[in-house]
Amino acid sequence: VAQLCVCDLLVAQCDVNCCCDPDCSAAEFSLFTTCSVPIVTGDSRLCSQKAAIYSLDVEANPPERIFRLIDHINPNVFCIHTANYQQALSFVSPETPTSENFDQLLKQFGSATFSTDFDSWSVNPDSQISSDANGTYRYEYGVPIQTADAFVRLPSPVVSSWCSDANPAAFLVNQATKCSRLVSVEKCSTIQAVSMLFYINSSILAKWHEFVFQVNITVQSIVVQSLSGIRTLLASGEVLRLPTVLDELCINIVFGVSYHITYTEAGEIIEAAASFVLGAITKETLSIQQSFEISFTQVNAKPVPLSGNPGYVVGLPVRAGFRPQGYPLPLQIWFAAELKHLNTDKYGQLTILQSTSNQDCLAAAGARTPVLFGYNMISGCKLRITAATECQVLALTLLDLLKGQNFPEYVASFGNSQAQDVLDWVPITHLHTSEQVEIYNVFQSSCQIPVSLEIEVQWTKYGSLVNPQARIVNVTATVTTAALNQLPSRRERIVSITSSVVFTDISSPAEPGYKARPTINIKLPFDFFYPFV
Numbered sequence: 351v352a353q354l355c356v357c358d359l360l361v362a363q364c365d366v367n368c369c370c371d372p373d374c375s376a377a378e379f380s381l382f383t384t385c386s387v388p389i390v391t392g393d394s395r396l397c398s399q400k401a402a403i404y405s406l407d408v409e410a411n412p413p414e415r416i417f418r419l420i421d422h423i424n425p426n427v428f429c430i431h432t433a434n435y436q437q438a439l440s441f442v443s444p445e446t447p448t449s450e451n452f453d454q455l456l457k458q459f460g461s462a463t464f465s466t467d468f469d470s471w472s473v474n475p476d477s478q479i480s481s482d483a484n485g486t487y488r489y490e491y492g493v494p495i496q497t498a499d500a501f502v503r504l505p506s507p508v509v510s511s512w513c514s515d516a517n518p519a520a521f522l523v524n525q526a527t528k529c530s531r532l533v534s535v536e537k538c539s540t541i542q543a544v545s546m547l548f549y550i551n552s553s554i555l556a557k558w559h560e561f562v563f564q565v566n567i568t569v570q571s572i573v574v575q576s577l578s579g580i581r582t583l584l585a586s587g588e589v590l591r592l593p594t595v596l597d598e599l600c601i602n603i604v605f606g607v608s609y610h611i612t613y614t615e616a617g618e619i620i621e622a623a624a625s626f627v628l629g630a631i632t633k634e635t636l637s638i639q640q641s642f643e644i645s646f647t648q649v650n651a652k653p654v655p656l657s658g659n660p661g662y663v664v665g666l667p668v669r670a671g672f673r674p675q676g677y678p679l680p681l682q683i684w685f686a687a688e689l690k691h692l693n694t695d696k697y698g699q700l701t702i703l704q705s706t707s708n709q710d711c712l713a714a715a716g717a718r719t720p721v722l723f724g725y726n727m728i729s730g731c732k733l734r735i736t737a738a739t740e741c742q743v744l745a746l747t748l749l750d751l752l753k754g755q756n757f758p759e760y761v762a763s764f765g766n767s768q769a770q771d772v773l774d775w776v777p778i779t780h781l782h783t784s785e786q787v788e789i790y791n792v793f794q795s796s797c798q799i800p801v802s803l804e805i806e807v808q809w810t811k812y813g814s815l816v817n818p819q820a821r822i823v824n825v826t827a828t829v830t831t832a833a834l835n836q837l838p839s840r841r842e843r844i845v846s847i848t849s850s851v852v853f854t855d856i857s858s859p860a861e862p863g864y865k866a867r868p869t870i871n872i873k874l875p876f877d878f879f880y881p882f883v
Contacts, residue, residue, distance in 0.1 A: 351402045352419060357387045361492055361520045369404035369415050380412035391422055397429035398422070489617045494518035497552035498564060502609065504642050505529055505543065515543060519609065519644050521617070526643045535633050538593045538600035544638075545593055546626055549607050556619040567609075570623035575605060577630055591628060601630045609644040620649060657723060658765020661812060661819025664724035666765065668807065668822070670700040670758035671775070700761060700825075701754060702805065703849040705729040711847055715751055721805070721851050723765075723820065730848035737839050741797040744834070752803040752829065752849055761807075761825045781828040798831040802848045811857040823856070 355370035364374040369385035383406075390402040401422035407414045447455055489495065495502040501518040506527035508514040513529035531543060542548045546569070553564035572584045572591065591602040606627035613619050631638060657666035701718035711731035721727065731751075735744070760775040767774035784798060806826045811818035 351390050351392050351400050352417075354390050354392070354402070355387070356390070359492060361494060361518060361523075362516075369406070369417075370402065376414070377412075379406075379415040382406055382413070382415070385415075393430070393433065394424070395430045396433065397424050397431050399424075489521040489613070489619065491522045492520045495521055495611070495619070496555045498555065499552050502552075502554065502644075503549065504609075504644055505531075505640065506642070513543065513640060521611075521613075521619075522646050524645050526641070528639060528641045530637050530639050532637050533600075533603065533631055533635060535595060535598065535600045535631060535635070538603060538631065539595065541593070543640075544603045546590055546602075546604060546628075547592065549604070549626075550624055554611075554619055554622050565619055565622050567622045567624050569626065570610065571625045573625070573627045575627055575629040577632070581627070598633050599630045602628050603631055603638065604640065605629045605638060606641040607643070609642075611644065611646045612649055613646060614649055654769075656766045657762075658820065660764045660766050661821060662723040662765040662809070664820075665722050667699040667720040668723050669762040669765070669767065670760060670778075671762075671769065672756060672759040700758060700805075702727065702803070702851060703729050703731065703752060703847075705731065711748075711751060715747075718754055721807075723807075723809075724853055726850075726852050728848065728850040730846060733845045733847055734842055735834075735845055736842045741799065741834050745797065745799045748800045748847060749829070751847065752800055753827075757827075761822055763822050764819070776822055776825055779824070779826045781826060783828060783830045784832070797834055799834045799845075800829050801832045801845065802830040802850070804828045804830070804849075805851045806854060807851065808854045808856050810855070818857075 355368065355372070357365055357368035358371045358373070359365055359368075360373070362373060364378045365371045367382050367384055367386045368374065369379070369382065370387060370390060385404045385406060388404055390404070392399050399422055401420050403416075403418040403420055405416045405418075407416055445451065445455065495518065503515050504517050504519040504525055504527060505513040505515050506517040506525075507529040508517075511530045513531045517527075519525065531541075533541060533544060538544060550567040550569065553566050556563060556565045569590070572589070573581050574584060575581045593600055593602050604626060608625040610623045610625070611619055612621035627641075629638075657663060657669055662668070700721040702721060704717040704719040706713055706717060709730075709732045711733040713731075719727075719729070733748070758778065760777055763774050763776050804827075806828070807822060808824040808826075809820050809822045812821035813819045
């Protein structure tokens with residue numbers, strides 16, 4: 351329990367008021383006001399166990415952290431005296447029988463009694479290691495990605511702009527850094543940090559079920575940059591190119607590395623790849639700027655592009671989705687399923703009718719253009735109506751033309767709203783109005799046909815006054831209809847069909863006499879507010 355710390359959220363940084371954070375020094379402890387986690391225990395079901403007690407001695411000068419390790423007694427009569435079967439404390443997914451492993455499973459479990467010890471399983475010792483030695487390779491958010499010798503390096507500037515190789519890459523934390531490094535042509539072959547081998551020579555420790563194995567970092571692509579800055583993608587990126595002195599140049603110097611990690615829903619890393627940008631330096635070159643990046647993709651998950659983080663960015667599409675009737679899943683799953691399987695509006699975007707060059711509504715059927723945040727838009731077409739036109743069929747055709755086949759029911763309030771976060775989605779309000787003027791005046795039966803769709807998006811500035819974020823709070827779709835009377839024989843009319851989008855800022859104005867408070871221009875850590883948004 352002395353090594354457990356639930357408030358340690360920042361990687362290689364001291365968390366405020368986290369008295370169990372191993373990254374905090376005595377000087378930082380002296381600045382704490384309280385211990386956010388005063389006691390740390392293991393399994394609460396045990397009858398007796400060790401407990402770590404943390405407190406602050408405020409009377410000392412400077413204040414000090416006090417750490418004690420005591421025996422914690424569970425007063426509950428129904429407690430576990432000895433946990434002699436660790437595997438029973440967690441659920442292990444059973445192995446699915448297949449044609450390849452059926453004989454092995456039958457031999458293991460086919461008798462009257464059998465053992466569930468994992469040591470009896472047939473495991474290749476060269477590729478896998480039992481998890482009893484270390485069970486920490488099923489990664490959680492923010493945990494450094496471990497390798498066989500240390501961790502995945504993501505060099506970054508620390509105090510100055512020079513690169514520090516002690517920065518570990520954290521799981522599920524997308525990062526992008528730039529830093530400078532001293533180089534020279536004479537020593538380029540001996541500087542490890544400018545060689546491809548420095549970034550791929552270690553294997554990532556991963557976990558599959560109850561076994562730990564190593565995932566090699568493969569080379570995905572290599573881009574060569576000339577002295578003038580022109581970049582060329584090599585046809586084969588699997589060739590290892592080491593720094594080499596050629597005449598008065600040193601070639602194959604690493605200018606940039608981009609890691610891409612593929613993981614499962616359970617936090618198991620299954621694949622790792624790296625893309626490189628290689629260049630050359632001359633004798634006059636004293637330092638270079640390197641760029642590093644890491645991104646993560648969940649296996650069997652379709653990525654959905656965002657339109658801001660968190661607020662909408664002007665010019666990016668407004669994200670939308672809909673819920674089908676009778677879908678046999680909870681509400682939050684409905685959103686996730688539909689944003690993944692939308693087939694008419696690409697990536698679940700709010701769209702309107704797209705104008706065509708000939709302005710023919712029949713030719714424009716199916717042509718849609720996405721609604722871009724902050725852009726007021728208007729489009730339309732013309733429809734030729736004859737005496738043989740059936741009004742009811744025409745009304746349905748025009749409604750499909752204006753709304754599309756699957757008009758969304760909800761719009762994302764933020765540019766990064768996730769499908770499963772139901773409260774982050776705003777329902778679209780539908781209104782209907784009718785024009786008083788008839789399209790043509792003859793004294794016969796008439797019906798209503800839609801002639802326009804007007805979408806009003808109301809948004810507000812959300813968050814800090816220094817960096818406000820655009821948030822959609824209301825969306826209204828108004829369909830305007832007009833009376834269509836029976837047209838006399840051998841006569842025809844041209845009807846204009848329009849579709850428009852208007853964005854309205856409804857942010858509250860500043861109060862009279864309000865004076866903005868002075869701000870401090872600092873950069874917070876990337877996960878300062880984790881796990882809160």
